Every structure is written in C-alpha cells, then in structure tokens.
Amino acid sequence: MIASAVQMVAVPAGRVTLSDRRTERRWTVELAPYRLAAFPVTQALYAQVTGVRPSAAQGDALPVESVSWWDAVRFCNALSARDGYAPAYHLLPGEEGVERVEWDAAADGYRLPTEAEWEHACRAGTGGPRYGPLDEIAWYRGNSGERMRDVGGKRPNPWGLHDMLGNTWDWCWDIYDAEVYGAYRVLRGGGWFDEHWSCRASARRRSHPTFRVDDVGFRVARTPAG
Numbered sequence: 001m002i003a004s005a006v007q008m009v010a011v012p013a014g015r016v017t018l019s020d021r022r023t024e025r026r027w028t029v030e031l032a033p034y035r036l037a038a039f040p041v042t043q044a045l046y047a048q049v050t051g052v053r054p055s056a057a058q059g060d061a062l063p064v065e066s067v068s069w070w071d072a073v074r075f076c077n078a079l080s081a082r083d084g085y086a087p088a089y090h091l092l093p094g095e096e097g098v099e100r101v102e103w104d105a106a107a108d109g110y111r112l113p114t115e116a117e118w119e120h121a122c123r124a125g126t127g128g129p130r131y132g133p134l135d136e137i138a139w140y141r142g143n144s145g146e147r148m149r150d151v152g153g154k155r156p157n158p159w160g161l162h163d164m165l166g167n168t169w170d171w172c173w174d175i176y177d178a179e180v181y182g183a184y185r186v187l188r189g190g191g192w193f194d195e196h197w198s199c200r201a202s203a204r205r206r207s208h209p210t211f212r213v214d215d216v217g218f219r220v221a222r223t224p225a226g
Contacts, residue, residue: 006045006079006110008035008222009121009160016120019202022177029116036113036121037219039151039162040064040170041075049078056214061150063168063217069185069209072112072171072218073101079220080109088223103173108225115174115186115204117221122164122189122201124157129200130165131157138166140199144192148215165199166190168217176206184208191215 013033019026044060046067047053054066067075077087088111090102103111113121124131131137132155139149149167156162164170172186184206190199193215197203207213 006083006220007038009038011036011117011121011159014120014125016116016123018116018119020177021204022180029114029120031116031120032223034113034117035222035224036117036161037221038156038160040168040217040219042151046075049075049082054212057148059150061152062148063151063163065148065168065214065217066212067171067217068212069112069171069207070099071212075218076110076112076220080107083110085109085222105223108223110220110222112171112173112218113221115172115188118170118172118188119201121159121161122157124159124161126158129202131201134165134196134199138163138190138199139192140166140190140194140196141192142196146193148192164189165201166194167192168215169205171216171218176204181206187216 011034014031017028040063043055043062043064046064055064056066073089077089080087086107086109088104088107088109092100135143136155152162157164169187169191170189172188174186176184176186187205
C-alpha cells in the first residue's frame with residue numbers, strides 16, 4: 001500500500017437504524033451514496049500530510065492514534081488541499097476564544113463519516129452484531145497480543161472495508177449526547193485492547209473532541225461532487 005494513496009470505497013445509498021442505550025431511543029437515517037476509506041488513516045499518511053507523528057506506538061502501516069477529533073478535522077482539510085478538493089470544514093472563531101467548525105455538505109473534500117454512515121458501511125448489508133467471525137475480521141484483546149497491528153491484516157467486510165471493528169476506534173462527526181455529555185463526539189468500532197462486546201457494529205463510545213487516546217484514530221469519508 002502506497003503511503004500517499006487514499007483508497008476509497010464507494011458505499012451505496014441505504015438506510016440504517018441507530019439506537020441510544022441511555023434514552024432507549026431508536027432512529028432511522030436515510031443515506032445517499034458516499035465514499036469511505038478502505039483503511040484507517042495510517043501513521044505514514046498522517047506524517048506525510050501534517051509533518052508530525054503523534055502516535056504512542058510507531059510504525060508506518062499502523063493506524064495513527066493519539067489524535068483528537070480536532071486533529072482529525074484539520075487533517076481532513078489538509079488532505080483535501082493536497083488532493084485538490086474543496087475543504088469540507090470551515091474553522092471559525094467561537095465564544096470565549098473557543099474554535100468552532102462548520103461542515104460544508106456541498107464540498108467534495110475529505111471529512112469524518114457521520115455515525116450513521118459509519119454503521120451502514122460497517123454492516124455492509126449484513127445482519128447481526130458483526131460482519132464475520134471476530135477473530136477473522138478484527139484485532140481485539142483476545143488476539144492482538146495487547147498491541148496495535150498494521151492496517152489491513154484482517155479480512156475486510158463485504159464492501160472491501162478493513163478494520164471497521166477492532167484495532168483503533170474511529171472518530172465520527174456526530175455529537176454523542178449534548179444533553180448529558182456536551183461537546184463529546186462519537187467513537188465507533190472497538191480497539192485493540194477492548195473485549196469482544198465492544199467490537200460490534202452498534203457499539204458506541206464517546207470522548208471529548210480535544211482528548212487524545214492511544215486506541216483512537218479515524219478514517220476519512222468523501223461526498224463526490226455531482
């Protein structure tokens with residue numbers, strides 16, 4: 001895999017039903033076609049675009065981790081500029097000097113997937129909690145040797161997306177639960193140190209957008225122009 005290349009998979013339109021365990025709420029989202037990276041952003045790609053290597057574990061083919069949600073947003077814009085796309089995010093000054101971000105949904109640049117896009121892509125038309133036997137598709141506590149692994153080492157889902165479960169959690173665009181957790185953003189997918197119950201298509205985690213944790217990375221999405 002070439003470090004500078006971003007291999008994108010065309011994800012078809014569809015419908016996904018999400019659920020919130022605290023509120024016991026369920027809601028259905030209709031999705032238009034989009035593209036999602038076949039692999040999480042690697043350390044090599046992140047370093048090439050940003051010039052920095054923030055990860056706790058080092059290796060070009062390892063997924064980048066110890067990156068905040070804000071780091072991921074800025075990376076998306078930098079990658080868009082590199083590849084000639086319109087940036088999806090506008091970074092703006094907010095109240096009391098706190099930066100805020102607006103998503104330009106008409107832009108064709110790289111961005112974080114929404115939570116609904118992530119789950120739709122993870123499931124890839126399958127039912128049940130996972131798209132295959134866990135040991136075949138994911139690095140988790142039961143088989144990782146308690147360390148992160150290179151991207152693409154496990155079988156992809158039916159749409160060709162690797163590491164949707166396990167290895168590192170993925171940042172998503174969405175706020176988790178503004179009423180209880182404020183600005184905390186959604187994480188999906190499970191990580192290398194998680195038990196099997198966290199590595200499910202429906203499992204949700206949250207973190208503050210400024211936090212950096214050694215089992216959290218991200219993958220990029222795009223909405224092609226036209």
